[in-house]
Amino acid sequence: MDDTTIICSKEDETRRMLERFDVLMAWCMMKFKPKKSRSLSLRKGKIDATRIFTVANQQLPTVSQEPVKSLGRWYDSSMKDxxxxxxxxxxxxxxxxxxxxxxxxxxxxxxxxxxxxxxxxxxxxxxx
The missing domain is CATH 4.10.860 (DNA Excision Repair, Uvrb; Chain A)
Structure with a gap:
């Protein structure tokens, strides 16, 4: 398993999915590296920095805090091209x-x- 993207429409669904993902990773005897992951929460089309997600009891950094590069493209808080x-x-x-x-x-x-x-x-x- 290399890259995984989780997209949910509600915050509680996202938290539940991340908890299940954490259980699955433990079952597979694999480690999840939250520092290498990013979270992005949108409310009414704008970035909501108040939502903080955790996995393996560690906070996921947001795209606003640390931009991420995927397939040669940088994603940051500006959300513009x-x-x-x-x-x-x-x-x-x-x-x-x-x-x-x-x-x-x-x-x-x-x-x-x-x-x-x-x-x-x-x-x-x-x-x-």
């Missing part, structure tokens, strides 16, 4: 400058560009 475009422009600029600085001929630079394009498109394909 506006930084994505700026990151892509920055990554494209760095890649194009690196290709331009290398001492390769034109045909080989095009080949390098073909390697750069999938790296730039990955975040958009993954999170559309």
């Amino acid at each position: 506006t930084k994505r475009g700026l990151e892509t422009v920055e990554r494209a600029t760095e890649g194009l400058l690196a290709i331009n600085r290398c001492g390769l001929q034109g045909k080989l630079k095009v080949w390098c560009l073909l390697m750069l394009i999938p790296k730039l498109l990955w975040p958009f394909c993954n999170h559309s």
Whole structure:
């Protein structure tokens, strides 16, 4: 078991699910690492930092406290995607400058560009 996502519509359901998850992990003789996990509670479309969830008698950090990276994308308390475009422009600029600085001929630079394009498109394909 690597990554697990628990989505519940009510707080008590979430707490019950986490308790069952903790029992299941104990039954499997596995350890749960709350420090590597994150919780996110939304109320009326906004982040509610007052809800604190625990597993194995340890508090789960919220996304507001510690952002988390999943499939190459950072999740933080802003809940906005506006930084994505700026990151892509920055990554494209760095890649194009690196290709331009290398001492390769034109045909080989095009080949390098073909390697750069999938790296730039990955975040958009993954999170559309």
